[in-house]
Amino acid sequence: MFINSKQEFINQIKAFNIGSEYAVVKPNWVSNKFGEYTELEILEWLFEAIPNQKKIIIESYTPWRGLKFEGDNRQDVHTSLNGGKNYWNFYKEQDRYFLESTGIAKVLGEYGADYINITNEVWSNRCVEAGLVEQLVKDKRKSIKWREFYSYIPKRLYEIRNRSILISLSKIKIEEGIPAIFVSMSVKNLFGLIPHPSRWIPFHEKDHAQIPEVIHDIYTVYTCLFNEALWITEGIKTLARNYCEPNQEIVTNQNLFFVGKDAKKVDSEACEAMGINPQKVPYLQLL
Numbered sequence: 001m002f003i004n005s006k007q008e009f010i011n012q013i014k015a016f017n018i019g020s021e022y023a024v025v026k027p028n029w030v031s032n033k034f035g036e037y038t039e040l041e042i043l044e045w046l047f048e049a050i051p052n053q054k055k056i057i058i059e060s061y062t063p064w065r066g067l068k069f070e071g072d073n074r075q076d077v078h079t080s081l082n083g084g085k086n087y088w089n090f091y092k093e094q095d096r097y098f099l100e101s102t103g104i105a106k107v108l109g110e111y112g113a114d115y116i117n118i119t120n121e122v123w124s125n126r127c128v129e130a131g132l133v134e135q136l137v138k139d140k141r142k143s144i145k146w147r148e149f150y151s152y153i154p155k156r157l158y159e160i161r162n163r164s165i166l167i168s169l170s171k172i173k174i175e176e177g178i179p180a181i182f183v184s185m186s187v188k189n190l191f192g193l194i195p196h197p198s199r200w201i202p203f204h205e206k207d208h209a210q211i212p213e214v215i216h217d218i219y220t221v222y223t224c225l226f227n228e229a230l231w232i233t234e235g236i237k238t239l240a241r242n243y244c245e246p247n248q249e250i251v252t253n254q255n256l257f258f259v260g261k262d263a264k265k266v267d268s269e270a271c272e273a274m275g276i277n278p279q280k281v282p283y284l285q286l287l
Contacts, residue, residue: 001273003236003257006045012259013049016230022164023053024157024226025113028171028189031064032098035238035250038169040103042236046169047111053165055113058157061091061120061197065098079198085123091197092120119195121154128158137224144217152195153225166226168263172235172256172270173243180208182281183274184243185267186231186258190218212282219263219287231263233270263287 003009025046027038047055063069063079069090078087095117099105108115121127130150137144144150157164170189175181181188191199191214203214223229235256241249256273260266264287268278278284 001257002255004255006041006048009042009045009236009257010049012257013046013230016259016261018050018053018165018230020163020165020228021054022056022160023050023167024056024058024160024164025167025169026058026189026193027169028184028192029059029065029098030062030192032066032102033064035240035252036171036173037102038171039237040107042234043104043169044107044111046167046232047107047113055111056157056164057108057113057115058118058193059115060118060192060195061095062192063094063197065094066101067094067097079196080201081119081122081196084119084197088123116154116156118152118154118193119197121156122152122195126155127151128153128155132158133221133225137220140224142220142224144220145213146217149194149217149221152193153221157225161225162227164226164228166222166229167232168229169232170234172233172239172274174239174241174274174276175243176276177242177245178208178211179280180211180282183267183271183276185233185270187219187263187267187283187287188215190222191215193222194218212286215283216286219283223263229261229263231260231266233258233266 027043029037031037069078078084133150133153168186168189170186173184175184203210235254239251239254241251258266258270264284267284271278271281
């Protein structure tokens with residue numbers, strides 16, 4: 001659908017009558033480049049729409065949030081989960097730079113929002129025992145292949161899971177050049193909760209062939225962790241076409257906005273609005 005104002009956005013969110021104590025929000029903060037991250041205005045609109053909820057932002061580190069890495073540039077050394085820990089201070093400094101330079105830090109402060117970085121929690125050994133998360137998945141008669149994902153849930157998220165709603169606040173990115181992904185919307189947004197800084201190794205190996213299953217598995221873990229979720233796919237101020245390709249294009253002011261409780265339906269509707277057949281998105285067919 002199209003929205004023409006901040007108030008329309010807020011009204012759409014309020015229509016869901018969110019009553020949880022916490023709102024756990026996953027924005028898209030992959031990089032600091034224009035059109036590639038959730039703008040502070042969009043985040044602020046969401047916060048205004050949920051005034052009664054305690055707000056928690058969740059994200060993982062990436063190497064692309066604005067500071068140049070100085071050191072061993074072999075990707076497996078500084079962007080893998082194990083190797084990246086040796087450069088923890090770089091990632092902390094880069095996150096501070098990103099939040100401050102984009103103005104997002106100010107918005108988080110104004111709305112009293114906490115920020116839980118999943119990579120930080122893993123590196124600090126503050127995640128819940130994997131067996132507890134696995135049981136949540138089994139209780140819902142689900143299963144995953146990437147069992148390591150059971151080990152990546154921060155204790156704080158586990159403790160508030162029954163008093164929270166998960167909100168995936170995603171930006172539309174069209175990736176037709178990578179058929180295994182095809183589009184990045186609210187479901188694929190959860191891929192960013194895998195704590196490996198680049199997530200290239202091992203997940204994008206084998207010509208991205210594993211990606212649909214990886215997305216399915218991290219989606220399964222988080223939707224079993226939280227009983228309630230809201231899925232937002234937006235291209236209001238910006239969206240990306242030909243994402244991560246030489247001819248990438250940032251398209252502005254399209255006012256596209258899709259929201260609902262059914263993630264597959266939300267992303268399918270967004271695909272159709274963009275002229276894309278949802279059946280071509282491999283991971284959506286696994287849900």
